Amino acid sequence: MIETRLPPLRERREDIPLLVQHCLCGLGERLGRRIDQVSPAALEVLGRYRWPGNVRELRNVIERALVLGDSAQLELDDLPPELLHAAPITPTPGAAVRPLVELERETIAAALTATGGNRARAAALLGIDRTTLYRKLKDALA
Helix, strand or coil: CCCCCCCCHHHCHHHHHHHHHHHHHHHHHHHCCCCCEECHHHHHHHHHCCCCCHHHHHHHHHHHHHHHCCCCEECHHHCCHHHHHHCCCCCCCCCCCCCHHHHHHHHHHHHHHHCCCCHHHHHHHHCCCHHHHHHHHHHHHC
16 A cells, blocks of 8 residues: 655645646636636735645635636635634735625625525525524615
């Protein structure tokens, strides 16, 4: 038997840009969406995150960005909040800071659009429990 040890992604940070490009190409083709570039800020956050789920988690993050993003470049806004909290960076000068409620509302709307209004799938895509999504939708309408 041959045994090969592959270190976790957190120990191979130099592989992250190549893996991101690979995921963007493969998943983008499958989803019918193309992202040509990754912003330096987004790449920095991706490089600083610990990746407890290894490459599978990175792939899921890229898939989420492809589904929810709306530009030809992967931006910080396309990344899940847990990555941003785990790897805080200073905002660029002149960057608009928007209320969290507004960003959350837009993200939920994008997830619902991406899933054709299917709330259970939208909740899964957002990484939250279905009841949490229902509560947030109820609060937004109140």
